[in-house]
Amino acid sequence: MLERLIRSLEASPVMKRGEYDYFIHPITDGVPLVEPALLREVGCAMVRVLDLSGVDKIVVCEAMGIHIGVAFSMMTDIPLVVVRKRSYNLPGEVAVHQTTGYSKGELYLNGVSAGERVVIIDDVCSTGGTLRALISALGQVGAEIADICVVISRGDADIGRPLKTLVRVDVSGGRVRVVDTCI
Numbered sequence: 001m002l003e004r005l006i007r008s009l010e011a012s013p014v015m016k017r018g019e020y021d022y023f024i025h026p027i028t029d030g031v032p033l034v035e036p037a038l039l040r041e042v043g044c045a046m047v048r049v050l051d052l053s054g055v056d057k058i059v060v061c062e063a064m065g066i067h068i069g070v071a072f073s074m075m076t077d078i079p080l081v082v083v084r085k086r087s088y089n090l091p092g093e094v095a096v097h098q099t100t101g102y103s104k105g106e107l108y109l110n111g112v113s114a115g116e117r118v119v120i121i122d123d124v125c126s127t128g129g130t131l132r133a134l135i136s137a138l139g140q141v142g143a144e145i146a147d148i149c150v151v152i153s154r155g156d157a158d159i160g161r162p163l164k165t166l167v168r169v170d171v172s173g174g175r176v177r178v179v180d181t182c183i
């Protein structure tokens with residue numbers, strides 16, 4: 001059922017960000033454009049894969065978790081929390097450090113309370129730095145993480161918890177190859 005995702009990933013251009021081989025794809029970058037059918041394919045696959053029992057909130061990270069999170073929230077009717085890269089200084093806001101393969105920054109979590117059950121979804125897991133930061137922030141507020149799913153994994157990052165992935169890719173020689181799919 002992931003034909004559009006697989007086909008489009010294997011056609012992705014790869015560019016250098018420093019030493020990092022960065023693939024460019026509609027789901028991970030929003031460019032050149034996001035086809036509704038691709039977004040639906042990804043959303044439907046996530047609905048099939050994720051454990052949503054008793055889940056209060058969906059947690060995504062700015063920026064490239066947002067379009068996936070919106071699609072998923074509209075399909076499941078579960079509210080969406082966007083972890084931002086700037087502070088709002090609201091009471092209870094939690095700040096954590098994020099490191100990726102090509103960037104460093106701060107993430108700010110608002111809108112999740114102790115005891116709430118959440119799922120985390122994101123576009124990519126590469127070094128795992130972003131997911132580890134989100135897990136840490138949710139731990140600090142006392143939320144329960146029911147499940148975690150990314151659209152694409154590259155590499156074998158350890159995030160300290162089980163991670164569900166729609167497609168696993170290898171990025172080498174200037175190309176993206178899909179090596180595994182979950183459904």
Ligand SMILES: O=P(O)(O)OC[C@H]1O[C@H](OP(=O)(O)OP(=O)(O)O)[C@H](O)[C@@H]1O
Pocket residue numbers: 028061062063064065099100101103122123124125126127128129130131157
């Ligand atoms: O596993 P990692 O090494 O952490 O990489 C994955 C993260 O990298 C990208 O986010 P980025 O912070 O580049 O921002 P963007 O979503 O605004 O593109 C992507 O959206 C993931 O959240």
Ligand code: HPA
Pocket residue numbers: 021022023024025028029100101124125126
């Ligand atoms: O190679 C990538 N492409 C798009 N987004 C990403 N986030 C981490 N790595 C990548």
